[in-house]
Amino acid sequence: MPVGLSVDGALGYPSPSRPFRPSRYVPVSAATAFLVGASTLFLCFTCPWLAERFSSSIPLYNVVVFLFTLANFCMATFMDPGIFPRAEEDEDKEDDFRAPLYKTVEVRGIQVRMKWCSTCRFYRPPRCSHCSVCDNCVEEFDHHCPWVNNCIGRRNYRYFFLFLLSLTTHIMNVFGFSLLYILHHTKHLDQVDSGVTMAVMCVSGLFFVPVAGLTGFHIVLVARGRTTNEQVTGKFRGGVNPFTHGCLKNIAHVLCGSQAPRYLGRLRKPHSVEVQPPFLRPPLSEAQLEAKAVDNGIQQSKSSLEIMESQSTDADPPPPPKPEHRYPGMPHTQNEECSLLTEAPPTPSLYKYRPSYSSPGKNHTASTHSSKMSRGNSMTESPSVPVTTGQPSYRSDPSLSSRGGAGCRGGGEGGKAGSGGLGGASTFGGRSYPSFTDTLLQSAAASCSSSLRSAHTAHNALGPLISEGTTSTSYKSLANQTRNGSLSYESLLTHSESPEFESAAHELSPPRPHPPHSLSTAAGAPPISGYTSPFLSAQQREGSLQACPAPLRPSPNRAFLRPTSSPPSRAPPLSPRARSLGSPPPGPAPGHTPLGKSLSYAGGAELQHRPSSSGGGTPMQNSTIKQNVANHNTPSHKPVGGVKKVTGVGGTTYGISV
Amino acid sequence: MAETHSLQDLRQAAVTSKVFVQRDYTSGTICKFQTKFPAELESRMDKQQFEETIQTLNNLYAEAEKLGGRSYLEGCLACLTAYTIFLCMETHYEKVLKKIAKYIQEQNEKIYAPLGLLLTDPIERGLRVVEITIFEDRSIGSR
DSSP, X not given: OTTOBOOTTSSSOOSOOOOOOGGGHHHHHHHHHHHHHHHHHIIXXXXXXXXXXXXXXXXXXXXXXXXXXXXXXXHHXXXXXXXXXXXXXXXXXXXXXXXXXXXXXXXXXXXXXXXEETTTTEEOOTTOEEETTTTEEETTXXXXXXXXXXXXXXXXXXXXXXXXXXXXXXHHHXXXXXXXXXXXXXXXXXXXXXXXXXXXXXXXXXXXXXXXXXXHHHHHHHHHXXXXXXXXXXXXXXXXXXXXXXXXXXXXXXHHSOOOOOSTTOOOOOOOOOOOSSOOOOOOOHHHHHHHHHOOSOOHHHHHHHHHHHOOOBSSSOOOOOOOSSOXXXXXXXXXXXXXXXXXOSOOSOOBOBTTBOOHHHHHHHTTOSXXXXXXXXXXOOTTOOOOTTOHHHHOOHHHHHHHHHXXXXXXXXXOOTTHHHHHXXXXXXXXXXXXXXXXXXXXXXXXXXXXXXXXHTTSTTGGGOOTTOOTTOBHHHHTOTTOSOOOHHHHHHOOSOOSHHHHHHHOOSXXXXXXXXXXXXXXXXXXXXGGTXXXXXXXXXXXXXXXXXXXXXXXXXXXXXXTOOOTTSOTTHHHHHHTOOOOOSSXXXXXXXXXXXXXXXXXXXXXXXXXXXXXXXXXXXXXXXXXXXXXXXXXXXXXXXXXXXXXXXXXXXXXXX | OHHHHHHHHHHSOOEEEEEEEEBOOTTOSSOOBOOOOOGGGTTTSOHHHHHHHHHXXXXXXXXXXXXXXXXXXXXXXXXXXXXXXXXXXXOHHHHHHHHHHHXXXXXXXXXXXXXXXXXXXXXXXXXXXXXXXXXXXXXXXXO
């Protein structure tokens, strides 16, 4: 049916079937009952007299308006609002572990943030929002209307708007004509007809006020080119709405635009084209040949990186001015994380968690945040980390990444170096880091704590570590822990088996001060608010550092958690980013290292590429097996300033600054 | 989907990787894809050709979303018939989508398949990305 009912189980499954909740149908049933019931009674009891007394066009007019209202009501109720099908696994790989929670894009000159949807596994296009009732991302999401028991989005907003207009008109008609009837039958009010008419009048009078109010509200929205969601969340309160084209054009777009296609339930034609080698190759230009020579063969994520850099938007209010690309106070190669950050795409260090990919590098970058953090080397060292490739548990190190991210971000965001990290983080105040293009450092710093996507989905399970929508450095990985309980660092540390971040998530808990969880502790112990959590006091970090090597457990999860262990399972796409990592920053404060390391580790490959230098310890090896060797300086770097070198699985060596 | 590909690949080349061309939101929410040439395709195809394909797609989508007399009439007719017209008639957008599908099929047959690439209709991904599948070039060696 061309109208496109939203069908569960159709091609492009929007969401798994949900339990039947009868309470969802109460408002829509009531609305239908009142509409149909009152109108029918009016048409049966009042209209005959009106036709007789005045003209038969009155009932006809009322019937037409009623049918129009009903048609729009049905369309608004049954039409697919513009649900996006879930992204497939292979698409997800593009935005690998190091991908930030937010991507910013520029829409007509205004920075808009696109948020990673952990349920649907893609970055929500501008104006798209995830409806928790329907559990779907809806294009141009307006709101979820209980009276029609459906989301109102791009495809059915017009019908909803027309429904409101026609319903207001219909109510006014019914009320008006009923009043007319009553005024002419004041002496016959005891009759059935009069009684029914009075009842209908009361019902219509009662519903008139809210319906007219809502209609007026939507008229204003249409004129302004805003959705209810944007209006209610105050997205463009002080700023400019990039989606408006002027009042008339906005109205035209709503009422005269062509019917948008549905995305679900489409028949997918298999490719009828056979692709068989040998394939043609375009002639390589000189530049390409040169590039080929130096290229290590890993190109995959480059374009996605660039894309991420260039577009990051969300339909959030315009983000604050982009912080400096690099954490100002931090030398470029301050530590693994930092170098990772500088070279990795300037995205917040919150990475999305992907069970099939672990990119610890990403998380690493998160940890590079403040100068304090610096020398992630110590963090990265994880003697006991025979990181198992492909251990999903590695990836799910929300706490680590978040921690690192938050820390980094905190520092970066405020443009403060070192100690500014914490302060910086605090400035986030719960705002997601909007600028994707900020250095990883910043993102790493900030992301650690709050911007974890998981926070969003896991209801701030991480508590102080994750503040919903605060830091920009949320990790997709964390966000992807939708169905998990709290994400606790502890759980990540302790959870050995389960590759699922779920388990990690559950285990995640506010960091405990004991040494084995030094990392987590460091990250979470202090009474840090969301994004500031990753910033540990120097002492804590110190402590965690000391504790770092020891508690490392062979479990992959733990290994992953340990900043030093870079799980080889990290996705290959990390390599380009990892590659660019510079040398670790000189002499990072030891206290920060563990945090940074852990974060960086969580972040994935980023950190690893940093050669350890002054006290920085070894950069964490890229967890990805593929990326490992090419990008890491591991073999070559020597721990300085008391950096302990540890060899992990996959030939990665980590330097832990002691 | 991935399975479909792999099944097909048994008969044809193996999939090396996929490139996703993202949407270009600089002009708003209209359907437009980035014409930036992805790095992964640098060695596999001509940049001009790629840009041309994407530009054509963008133009087609712009045509689909155009607020013109056609869409207005369609809307009026739908209103008058209490939307029952949708049961028998195809909307303007759907018509253009068919055109786009045909165009992509044509491009695949003529240009992309010989290069070991395959374009996937973005409507399958909710008009969010254009997926380009890169096939392993066994004769030369995959990159």
